[in-house]
Amino acid sequence: MAEILLRLPNEGDEHQVMAYKQEFEAAGDSMDGTGGLAAAQNYGKWLSACRDNRSPDxxxxxxxxxxxxxxxxxxxxxxxxxxxxxxxxxxxxxNYGGNIGYSVRPSCRRRGYAKAMLAQALEFCRQRGMERVLVTCDKGNLASARTILSNGGVLENEVPEGESITQRYWISL
Known part of the structure; x- marks a missing residue:
């Protein structure tokens, strides 16, 4: 697996982000952890929302x-x-979403990217002074459950959500 970096999106990322969205749409997959990209009208509005959402103000x-x-x-x-x-x-x-949501593009799965992404996000949380975080996944998403467990997740419980069951994992930082 190649080394990955987490970085903030910027104006120069439009092509890659929109191709990411198209790949998920073509696969009929959900875009978790994308800051609302699935519903975004265009890249500029999505980027603006991401920037706005970084601050409680x-x-x-x-x-x-x-x-x-x-x-x-x-x-x-x-x-x-x-x-x-x-x-x-x-x-x-x-109850359902947790502190961290993530997705890996369908063509890049099963390469360890999610595990590395979550590890780096947990370091960001530590730097923010967070003491523990909640990470959730659908009970049927075994790959996500393995990713969470490999980063220290401890299953607290399972919560029904419509037709599915959400597993709630806490990670102490």
Whole structure:
């Protein structure tokens, strides 16, 4: 696996981010941890929202402050994943979404990227002074559960969410 870096998105990332979105849409897969990319009308509006959402003073209504990172291969700069760190939890996030959401583009899965992304996001959380974080996944998402467990996750419980079950893992920092 190539080394990855987490970095903030910028104006120069439009092509890669929109190709990422298209790959998920073509696969019929959900874009977790993308700061609302699935619903974004265009790249500029998405980027603006990501920037606004980093601060509690400018976070968009109905959301909590969060930092959305691109996960890129260090050498090539290719976008392989995205990860969203929510700085605090509301009731919904406490039960279902957690502090961290992430996704790896379908063509880049099973290479260890998610594990590396989560490890780097946890370091970001440590630097912010967070003592523990909640990371969740669908019970049927065994790859995500392995990623969380490999980063120190401890399963607290499972919560029904419609037709699915959300597993809630805490990671002490």
């Amino acid at each position: 400018t976070v968009r209504p109905g959301l909590v402050d969060a930092t959305t990172f691109l996960a890129v291969e260090a050498e090539s700069g290719d976008l392989v994943g995205m990860i969203d760190v929510r700085h605090r939890l509301n009731d919904f996030l406490l």
